[in-house]
Amino acid sequence: MNIGSAARAAGLPVKTVRYYADIGLVEAPDRTQTGYRRYDEAAVRKLAFVRRARDFGFSIEECRELLSLYEDKSRSSADVRAIAAAHLEEIEEKQRQLAALRDELAHLVTACRGDDRPDCPILDRLS
Amino acid sequence: MNIGSAARAAGLPVKTVRYYADIGLVEAPDRTQTGYRRYDEAAVRKLAFVRRARDFGFSIEECRELLSLYEDKSRSSADVRAIAAAHLEEIEEKQRQLAALRDELAHLVTACRGDDRPDCPILDRLS
DNA sequence: CCTTGACTCTCCAGCTACAGGAAAGATTAG
DNA sequence: CTAATCTTTCCTGTAGCTGGAGAGTCAAGG
Structure with a gap:
């Protein structure tokens, strides 16, 4: 299986698959005589695994x-759970920050008349 | 006012102030004969303005x-409001994605016994 | 007057997680 | 046999800085 088919099967861009090989995350198990990367079923499963983990927001190192x-x-x-739980914590922290941000910004947008006059609570708040 | 004082006054690292000058976001209004950047009140206000906007998650271009x-x-x-409103939209979209992610991940973490046995719904879900 | 330490300058490299493109070789379809 | 497609490596760029090297500048203390 060449890199193109492997990438399609895993749902990743070819560039990304090559990148994962470069950083030693998922390497091609073999090469053809002419240097083409050859992927087998197991490697494709690993690539797909990583893709899903990335969808979940896991970093490359976590992957x-x-x-x-x-x-x-x-x-x-337990080991797996620890990583996932730590990641969950990060996500929840991000959620809290994002919520606070959103509330404040939403408040400003509501307060701003949005007409052609220069008075603007948004800019006032930022300065 | 040298860059160090300006940075302290604006609540930014010196490196960042220099970076903002490099990209033409907030440039020093003047230089000393020996090449030191000199900041005045107005420039410091701009720096502080940008810092707050960045805290709100606005991109450099938005800033x-x-x-x-x-x-x-x-x-x-209205112009200001348009930018803020668009940004609010982005934040809310991110919130939705993050919430979906969190729920699924939280579910997995709960489902995983987290003991010393290899069965792990988290890995199952990823593979 | 000299030294020491703090400050500043420019330039270069690196971070994340790839994406885009060039130039060259390999493979496949017709 | 040729044209199109695929693959290779290598280099550059992204956002928004951060860290460091090496050199010059400034203010204070002895």
Whole structure:
């Protein structure tokens, strides 16, 4: 399986697959004599795994850890849970910040008349 | 006022102030004979303005627009409101995505026993 | 007057997670 | 055989800074 088919199967751009190989996240298990990367089923599964983890907002480094746990048959679910729980914490913190931001901004937008006069509570608040 | 004092007054790192000058966002109004940037009150106010706008999550380009509106005495509040409203939309969209993500992840973390056995719904979901 | 320490300058590199493109070689369809 | 498609490596750029090197500047203390 060439990189193009592997990428399609995993739902990733070719560039990204090559990038993951470069950084040693998911390397092609083999090369053809002419240097083409050859991917097998297992590698494609790993790529898809990473894609989903990235969709969940896991960083590349977190993906690396999850991947090694994914491959480790003797892993404990506690290890995986720890990573996911930490990530959940980050997300919730981000949510809190975003909510505070939104509320303040929404308040400003409401307060601003939005006409052709220069009075603007938004700018007032920023200065 | 040297860059250090200006940065302190505006609540920004010196590096950032220099960066803003480099990209033409807020330039020092003057230089000493030996090349030191000299900031005045107005420039510091602009720096502080940008810092707050950045705290609100406005991009540098958005800051640039806001700044020019901030300086333009004949601006209309509608222009400012348009930028803020568009930004609010983005934030709300991000909030929706983050909420969906959080719910799914929280569900997985709850479902995972987190013991020393390898069964892990989190990994199952990712693969 | 000299030294020391704090400050500033420019330039260069690196961070995340890729994306875009160039130039060259490989493969496949017709 | 040719044209189109695919793949390779390498280089550059993105946003918004941050850190460091090496050199020059300034103010205070002895």
